[in-house]
Amino acid sequence: MERSREILHKIASASRRVVTAANKYAKRRDLLSVERAHFQLEEEMQNISVACEWLTNTLPIISPLPRWPSFERLKDWLTSDEPRACCETLHQMEMLLQGDESLQTSTSMRVRGMTAVKDNLKIDEAVNIFDSRKQSFRLLLATDFW
Numbered sequence: 785m786e787r788s789r790e791i792l793h794k795i796a797s798a799s800r801r802v803v804t805a806a807n808k809y810a811k812r813r814d815l816l817s818v819e820r821a822h823f824q825l826e827e828e829m830q831n832i833s834v835a836c837e838w839l840t841n842t843l844p845i846i847s848p849l850p851r852w853p854s855f856e857r858l859k860d861w862l863t864s865d866e867p868r869a870c871c872e873t874l875h876q877m878e879m880l881l882q883g884d885e886s887l888q889t890s891t892s893m894r895v896r897g898m899t900a901v902k903d904n905l906k907i908d909e910a911v912n913i914f915d916s917r918k919q920s921f922r923l924l925l926a927t928d929f930w
Contacts, residue, residue: 796836798874799829805881861923869920
């Protein structure tokens, strides 16, 4: 049970770091507007964080897990490779968004409007990475489970 809580805590922490990295990226790039992709990313990461935190706090209370279908799904998910894949995906997204942290585009090279579109590409790319691997997060995002 402790290992399960540790895994869930890692996923929750990683999802919060992705949101922080996305917000820092947007601020660093001086984006004029927050695009749909940024909102989508933040919402998905918050859903994952909340689900993990709820499970982390609830698991000790209901240990051992009842043999209900929802908890059987949870046990299967926790013993699969999917939690590790979740951590790896979130780490990759965080690194992508932090990738140019030391680089600053000079003001003379920035053209307002044009850079806003170009600069949002990394946030879009992070969303695409998440969407392509969303299957690993299926339990955490499954509304029928909750």
